[in-house]
Amino acid sequence: MKEAPSLFFLFRSFLKIGITSFGGYTALVAVLQQEFVHKKQLIPETLVLDSLSVASILPGPLAVNIVAFIGFRLRGWPGAFISLVAVLLPSVFLMILLAELYISFQYIVQVESFIKGVIPVIIALILSVSYHMSQKNIVHTWQKVVFVCMLVVSFFVKGHMFIMGMMAIGGVAGYFLGDRNPIQFRESHERSIGYIMAGLFVVCCFYLVVYFFFSHTIQLEAFTTFSQVSLTLFGGGYVMIPILHDLIVDRLAWLTSDEFTRAIAFGQITPGPILVSATYIGYKIGGLSGAILSTVGIFVPAALVMVGVGNAFDKLKQYDFVPAIIAGIRPVVIALISYSAYVLFTSAGQTWLMAFSVIGAFLVVTFTQINYLFLILLMGIAGILIFG
Numbered sequence: 001m002k003e004a005p006s007l008f009f010l011f012r013s014f015l016k017i018g019i020t021s022f023g024g025y026t027a028l029v030a031v032l033q034q035e036f037v038h039k040k041q042l043i044p045e046t047l048v049l050d051s052l053s054v055a056s057i058l059p060g061p062l063a064v065n066i067v068a069f070i071g072f073r074l075r076g077w078p079g080a081f082i083s084l085v086a087v088l089l090p091s092v093f094l095m096i097l098l099a100e101l102y103i104s105f106q107y108i109v110q111v112e113s114f115i116k117g118v119i120p121v122i123i124a125l126i127l128s129v130s131y132h133m134s135q136k137n138i139v140h141t142w143q144k145v146v147f148v149c150m151l152v153v154s155f156f157v158k159g160h161m162f163i164m165g166m167m168a169i170g171g172v173a174g175y176f177l178g179d180r181n182p183i184q185f186r187e188s189h190e191r192s193i194g195y196i197m198a199g200l201f202v203v204c205c206f207y208l209v210v211y212f213f214f215s216h217t218i219q220l221e222a223f224t225t226f227s228q229v230s231l232t233l234f235g236g237g238y239v240m241i242p243i244l245h246d247l248i249v250d251r252l253a254w255l256t257s258d259e260f261t262r263a264i265a266f267g268q269i270t271p272g273p274i275l276v277s278a279t280y281i282g283y284k285i286g287g288l289s290g291a292i293l294s295t296v297g298i299f300v301p302a303a304l305v306m307v308g309v310g311n312a313f314d315k316l317k318q319y320d321f322v323p324a325i326i327a328g329i330r331p332v333v334i335a336l337i338s339y340s341a342y343v344l345f346t347s348a349g350q351t352w353l354m355a356f357s358v359i360g361a362f363l364v365v366t367f368t369q370i371n372y373l374f375l376i377l378l379m380g381i382a383g384i385l386i387f388g
Contacts, residue, residue, distance in 0.1 A: 004074055005042060007082050013040075014067060014086035020376055021063075021087075021122075021271050028063040028087070028273065029337070030122070030129040036070070038132070043070065045136060052337075053167070053329050054310050060230045060302020061273045064088070068303035069310040077202075080307060088295065094270045095279040096291055110384055117383015120354055121376050124361030126341040130334055131366060137330045142177045146170055147331035154339040166332045174328020175321060203304060210293065219286040219293050225252070226278050226297030231305070244277075254285050275299070 005013075013035055021028035029052060036042045047070065055065040064084065071083025138147050150166050214220040229244065249260050260281075267277035275298050282294025345358065361379070364370055 004079075005040075007075060007078055010071060010075060010079055011082050011086045014071070014083045015089060017067075018087040018090040019271055029066060030125045032067070032070070033129045033132075034125065042074065045133065047073065049133065049137065049330050049333055050313065050326065051306075051310060052333050053326070054313050055306060058302065058306055058309060060305070061275045061299060063273050064275075064299045065303055065306035069306050072307045072310075080303070084299065084303060088273075088276065088299065091267075091270045091273070091276040092279050092291070092295055095266055095276050096283055096288070098266045098270070099280050099283040099291075113384045113387040114380040116387045117379040117381070118376050120357035121361045121365070121379050123341045123345055123358045124365050126337060127358070127362050128366040130338040130341070133330075133334045133337070137327075138334065140177070140327075142173060143327065143331045146173055146328065147335050150332050150335035151338055154335060155342075166336070167329055170328040170330075170332035171325040172328065174325045178324030178327040203300065214289070214293070217286070219282075219290045222254075222282045222286055222290050223293040223297045226282075226294050227301050230298050230301040248281060255281060259284065273299075 017028065017031045017035060021031045029048065033045070033048050037045050037048060048066070051066045051069045052062070055062045055069075058065060064087065067083050067087045068080045072080035075082070134147070138144055146169075150170070153166070210223055211220065214223070225247070229247070245257070245260055248254050249257050255263065263277040263280040263284075264274070266280055267274040270276060276295070278294045278298040279291045283291035286293070345354065357379070361375060364375060
């Protein structure tokens with residue numbers, strides 16, 4: 001890993017990632033991989049894979065957890081905070097804007113058309129990242145077998161428990177078949193328990209301030225509700241949607257079913273994580289302060305867990321069997337990333353135009369030096385002209 005970047009660099013980089021990462025957590029991870037691993041070479045590819053593996057078994061939004069952990073690894077708590085704010089800022093701003101303008105649907109049509117044009121590039125970027133990851137991390141025959149098996153099974157079995165099971169199977173295969181070469185823990189990356197506890201203390205103080213100023217208000221109820229959701233639900237945004245519907249619509253009656261569906265739709269047509277829909281819900285029931293507190297509630301608690309567990313996981317890699325287990329989990333992670341491209345393709349419409357666009361964009365992104373942001377802009381404009 002190179003010398004630690006400045007906080008301004010982290011803000012600028014994650015802001016760009018937040019603006020361009022349409023398509024869910026895999027798209028965000030793909031853009032992050034392109035920016036930090038291939039273009040800037042700030043972090044090793046293994047860090048992205050390891051953080052994705054850890055985030056997959058923890059509660060909360062996967063992509064935001066990964067961003068917090070990488071920001072923490074690069075610049076400690078300030079880096080985690082800046083990275084979180086920057087990556088969420090575009091989608092939170094757009095969500096609040098859409099909440100204000102949701103009656104004027106003519107504004108939404110152009111956004112949806114733009115995203116229809118962008119989706120092939122996002123799918124291509126995900127496939128390109130999977131391709132590059134597989135080149136470096138699926139080298140043994142047994143890893144290739146694990147990758148193919150997991151990719152095929154993904155088409156027939158769904159759910160978070162299935163993902164956990166796949167991770168376990170990959171880990172067991174790695175334990176028995178992987179190379180046992182312990183990774184020496186690098187002191188420069190270690191964050192002491194006291195340092196981590198200091199950050200948690202600051203967050204606890206923030207929570208106390210919120211409870212003091214918003215006592216007995218709908219904003220506080222939204223804050224505590226989404227904080228509980230952040231710490232108790234596994235599997236990422238799409239898994240959480242039906243559970244949130246039951247909570248927000250049926251139990252708390254904050255929104256009607258139609259309003260909740262609109263919140264999810266807005267989460268899909270804005271960049272960044274789909275659970276930014278919590279911003280919309282908070283804004284509808286509590287205004288700007290409700291939007292901000294709901295956003296903090298849904299993202300921050302799980303991100304804190306990710307930072308703590310991620311650092312513990314890093315230390316465990318000193319033991320010789322842990323790298324072997326990781327070598328077995330990586331093909332599973334890459335298979336899930338590859339499958340997510342198919343899911344996005346089917347949800348966007350399985351047309352020949354879409355297929356050819358994905359193939360063309362994949363070849364351009366993978367084998368040329370063209371800036372993917374230019375390609376996103378170009379395809380987005382084409383989407384407006386074709387679908388708008």
